[in-house]
Amino acid sequence: MTVTWTTWVPAPSEVQFGLQPSGPLPLRARGSARPFVDGGILRRTLYMHRVTLRRLLPGAQYVYRCGSAQGWSRRFRFRALKNGVHWSPRLAVFGDLGADNPKAFPRLRRDTQQGLYDAVLHVGDFAYNMDQDNARVGDRFMRLIEPVAASLPYMTCPGNHEERYNFSNYKARFSMPGDNEGLWYSWDLGPAHIISFSTEVYFFLHYGRHLVQRQFRWLESDLQKANQNRAARPWIVTMGHRPMYCSNADLDDCRWHESKVRKGLHGRLYGLEDLFYKYGVDLQIWAHEHSYERLWPIYNYQVFNGSLKFPYTNPRGPVHIITGSAVSPRGQGPCSLPFG
Known part of the structure; x- marks a missing residue:
């Protein structure tokens, strides 16, 4: 499962996740970000972050958030695919x-x-x-x-x-x-x-x-x-x-x-x-x-x-x-x- 998000400035790419619906998120995964320069007249630059979560338990529901110490998203939930x-x-x-x-x-x-x-x-x-x-x-x-x-x-x-x-x-x-x-x-x-x-x-x-x-x-x-x-x-x-x-x-x-x-x-x-x-x-x-x-x-x-x-x-x-x-x-x- 790969998590993708956008920031307006450079920042580290991290996902914190776990199995408990509330409380701490004990698992960590890190990825990378690349600048994306749009082709429009303003040449806006966005930073596209990608982090892949590995070794997930098949069928288990996870809670996660993405970001870094510069700012975190709200919490989301997903269910890992079955094997x-x-x-x-x-x-x-x-x-x-x-x-x-x-x-x-x-x-x-x-x-x-x-x-x-x-x-x-x-x-x-x-x-x-x-x-x-x-x-x-x-x-x-x-x-x-x-x-x-x-x-x-x-x-x-x-x-x-x-x-x-x-x-x-x-x-x-x-x-x-x-x-x-x-x-x-x-x-x-x-x-x-x-x-x-x-x-x-x-x-x-x-x-x-x-x-x-x-x-x-x-x-x-x-x-x-x-x-x-x-x-x-x-x-x-x-x-x-x-x-x-x-x-x-x-x-x-x-x-x-x-x-x-x-x-x-x-x-x-x-x-x-x-x-x-x-x-x-x-x-x-x-x-x-x-x-x-x-x-x-x-x-x-x-x-x-x-x-x-x-x-x-x-x-x-x-x-x-x-x-x-x-x-x-x-x-x-x-x-x-x-x-x-």
């Missing part, structure tokens, strides 16, 4: 949550405080936009989600609204596993192997076309390893911002047959649908469209239901879910005719 594969994780899954008009947030905060979730999957698009007003909108958004993100793993992937200054606010503000600045990574949760990746490398090519190839090769390697571990973790789940398919009445990539995410650059290079189908990805989670949509198991525009009566039982293709209605300032999107 093993023989349990069913409870997830809150959504994308496209703004600092303004966050309609889903009161319910999310209440459910989190009641202990209804083990983790959050935020599938891109934060704050609208974190870079705006010299990154003060990002500050406001992080304060908004603090009651949730301080209480359980808040797992993310980048969306198109994080693009400014080469995704710098996204990279600085969130701490994800791996060494790819949170753009792509994977982790295990109960019986599932969850892969987060960036659809945005296909669209913002001025940051480097090599990122498309790097991510694709990493994805294939990770999927190969996940398939070798199917006996222990039978479910492979992916999360990326822009969907391959959708029925919304707009001009987004998912409305085109030769979708960049689905078919790749120029309709043939590094497409993800064939890759995910080859390695048997079970569930693909998306956002971007400001609506909710669940497809029948599908591959290459063909339905691959398990059976007429039980389409989702032993399907022959992946299930796609779009959940981008958390919601943004622009509200929810109109839909046209659904697939099927």
